[in-house]
Amino acid sequence: MSAVRFSPPYFVGIDLGGTNIKSGVVDNDGRPMSSVSIETHAGMGPETGLDNLVAAANQAVTKSGLYWDRIAAVGLGSPGTMDLEAGMLLDPPNLPGWDNFPIRQRLADRVKKPVTFQNDANAASYGEFWVGAAKDDRSLVMFTLGTGIGCGIVVDGMIIAGRHSHGAECGHIIIEMENGRQCSCGAYGHLEGYASATALVKRAHEALESEKNPSLLRSLKNDELTSRAISEAADAGDPLARRLMRETARYLAVGAVSLMHTIDPDIVLFGGGMIAAGLPFLEDIRTDIRAMAFPVPAAKTRVEYAQLGGDAGFIGSAGCARMAFHRHSS
Amino acid sequence: MSAVRFSPPYFVGIDLGGTNIKSGVVDNDGRPMSSVSIETHAGMGPETGLDNLVAAANQAVTKSGLYWDRIAAVGLGSPGTMDLEAGMLLDPPNLPGWDNFPIRQRLADRVKKPVTFQNDANAASYGEFWVGAAKDDRSLVMFTLGTGIGCGIVVDGMIIAGRHSHGAECGHIIIEMENGRQCSCGAYGHLEGYASATALVKRAHEALESEKNPSLLRSLKNDELTSRAISEAADAGDPLARRLMRETARYLAVGAVSLMHTIDPDIVLFGGGMIAAGLPFLEDIRTDIRAMAFPVPAAKTRVEYAQLGGDAGFIGSAGCARMAFHRHSS
DSSP states (O other), X not given: XXXXXXXXXXXXXXXXXXXXXXXXXXXXXXXXXXXXXXXXXXXXXXXXXXXXXXXXXXXXXXXXXXXXXGEEEEEXXXXXXXXXXXXXXXXXXXXXXXXXXXXXXXXXHHHTSOEEEEEHHHHHHHXXXXXXXXXXXXXXXXXXXXXXXXXXXXXXXXXXXXXTSOTTOGGGSBSBOSSOOBOTTSOBSBTHHHHSHHHHHHHHHHHHHHOOSOOGXXXXXXXGOOHHHHHHHHHTTOXXXXXXXXXXXXXXXXXXXXXXXXXXXXXXXXXXXXXXXXXXXXXXXXXXXXXXXXXXXHHHOEEEEOSSGGGHXXXXXXXXXXXXXXXHHO | OOSSOOOOOEEEXXXXXXXXXXXXXXXXXXOBSOOEEEEOOGGGOHHHHHHHHHHHHHHHHHHHTOOGGGEEEEEEEEOSSEETTTTEEOOOTTSTTOTTOOHHXXXXXXXXXXXXXXXXXXXXXXXXXXXXXXXXXXXXXXXXXXXXXXXXXXETXXXXXXXXXXXXXXXXXXXXXXXXXXXXXXXXXXXXXHHSHHHHHHHHHHHHHHOOSOOGGGGSOGGGOOHHHHHHHHHTTOHHHHHHHHHHHHHHHHHHHHHHTTTOOSEEEEESGGGGGOHHHHHHHHHHHHHHSOHHHHHHOEEEEOSSGGGHHHHHHXXXXXXHHHHHHO
16 A cells, blocks of 8 residues: 555547547546547648647647646657658648648647657557457557548557558558559559549449449439448449449458458458448458458458547557657656 | 676577478577588478478587587477467478477477477568578568568567468468469469469460460470579570569569558568579569659668578578577576
């Protein structure tokens, strides 16, 4: 019975996106104590953006009922491109004008706490590893399905961030080397060029133009033809929409199998907006993975949806801050 | 100045193959003190095979001039399939009849030393990481080009062995999902089905049958049409052979780029028999990698040939034994 009062550390996680900044205070066991979301106003440049990062963190701390003196460290997740070791943004397409911005140090100067810096998809996957769908696992591969395809890999608690901050850019593995589709990055044959929400919508437009069969999708205006609308039309029994979703599942299975034959994780997770398609979509992915993977991983690797939703980014970023804090204080 | 005499540990590495067993004693700094090679006689089954493993290790120790009491541990590398945690061979195609053989424990019982067990391609890559072409690096991806395509991945000193002993089976990533070639494993579109020595020879046969152009390769008897012969004909200026080698380089670059966008290592290595094709082949691989990878890894990731040749397996296996020894004794 010690007389010293144990004061557990708390962490602020920040998930910087091109549109919104999400932030929350997370306790040492990964429980979010608060969460807030404000607009990034990315187009106003990095100095305004930095003000907004600080504002989001301050709001998260206030909303948690804690004071900054209980916060041990801050974790920031951000879209790339980036130099993680240097704590720099390099040339981030979603943050125009933030080039070569030393974001980690600038944020640390403002909040006067140690700041860790991680790729947003890596941070989200670490959130799922820490307290989400993979919390009882030792390793995971996670695909985040949205406008693009993000990816994160954790092996024995270590994020595969890469030597040049390009680890787990698995939206950009090559799944079709001959005559592959063009990816949003400009290259050809990448997974993202087939299976992102953007690619799904593009494939729908192509099918509607080149085919004459009836489809619910034909009644949609251009801006209504979203991945969500395609998924809903598939649920309503529309054959074209079903085929498009089925193909998407197969493309994702191809990517997942290549990762299972590379990382061989306990679990493969899918997160992001597209998992609103629900369990039939997941079951299609599983079916195709089982058909293509080697027998042992096909039988044993779990394939699931992520559980933390839009909170994975700030929770995982807080987890990265916690990991660095405990490493330095042990 | 201590009076205690420092007695550094030595390690026996064993590289078990379908045809030969290579073994050597390796010192704590990765220098081989001896090496021997004997026939596996795999077809005589695992009990005879075990006798041969012990014989190879004994010969290696004798040839090193040391005694077994100076050997701290033994490392075994073996082809799969395997269960690394259980120390079991499962259903190894190259070791017919060795199914479900508890090889790690059986070998430990015989040599009366701790034995580590690793996939042969992983062990070879660890050898290159420890004292070979990647000895100054923190991470590597290595492809071993032979009858099949082996692969090993090391990140921050940790071998990516996988949760189900299927880590770094990157010969079996999918590079062509639509109408891909059949791989030796039976599945379609795998890297190995395009770029192994076996696949190169198969592609040569197909080209000779379907095309009418003259080629040095037409003068070869069936059993003379090897990957080595194709590489030599390419060196001699034969257009078909050149095209076949050039395509092989591109296939390997596709695989390497997917790994660079997944692991993002310091260095990508190519080893195995096919690197006898020499520097022009490596330069072709580099050219295609630079054309396909993201700008930062394209510019910074080194792409080289392995340096340890056929010794990588036993040196790396000894390195695995050393890693476990120092972990347990620290």
